Amino acid sequence: MSALPKAHSEMTEAEWQARCDLAALYRICDHLGWTDILATHMSVRVPGEPDHFLINHYEEMFHEITASSLIKMDMQGNVIGKSGRFNKAGFTIHSGIYKARSDANCVMHTHTRAGAGASMLRSGLRPISQDVMLVWDELAYHEYGMPATQEECDALGVSCQRGSCVVLLNHGLLAFSHTVHGTLQNLYMLERACELELISRTLGEPPVMIEPNIVERMGKSLKKLRADHAWGLHEWNALVRLVESKGSDFRI
Secondary structure, three states, X not given: OOOOOHHXXXXXXXXXHHXXXXXXXXXXXXXXXXXXXXXXXXXXXXXXXXXXXXEOOOOOOHHHOOOOOOEEEEOOOOEEOOOOOOOHHHHHHHHHHHXXXXXXXXXXXXXXXXXXXXXXXXXXXXXXXXXXXXXXXXXXXXXXXXXXXXXHHHHHHHHOOOOOEXXXXXXXXXXXXXXXXXHHHHHHHHHHHHHHHHHHOOOOOOOOXXXXXXXXHHXXXXXXXXXXXXXXXXXHHHHHHHHHHOXXXXXX
16 A cells, blocks of 8 residues: 555545556556557546546656646546646546446556557457457457547447457557456457457468357356456556666655
């Protein structure tokens, strides 16, 4: 747990910890190269406040984000407390997921080359790699819609009912989970699956398909793993140590 600074005594310790975790997540995304200048965004639902979430201040690069620089929003698009600028399309995406999925406590959205590349494939991902197996039973697709509109917000709410690892067609990737570390694990495996899908399409011969009975068995097993609080926790702890080793203090 990260100690609550006296300067932020107006918030709960749980909110401060969520801020520290989200700031760490942005630093991890920066390390992984999952950035698009200012265009992508990650968020966390405020513990004990289901109608509020934290998201980045729009003018900051990922490596600049700290716990205290994050802004707090409600589901109507109002900034709570200190003022801050937010990405309107980002608000549409994150509020749409949180309103539709009460079990979502963290949402990540990226525009990586692999994710955006795979999002242009109407046939989508195929059961051809171990990586895609780790998201296969939660894989969903969302048709491209008009950004930053209520229509798109509602449509995302429908699409996310089909799964927590979402390919936004013609756009990028989205993942969510009940924990920050579980969300990161979902998106990491979805990103890897997209990379391997694109590589397979350059090889000049059809890929080996994983047998349907194996796909089904792995799906059942992974549903249990993904529901566990420990899903992605070891990877998360390792990555937090990595960004800490760079000397960056995101807990301010």
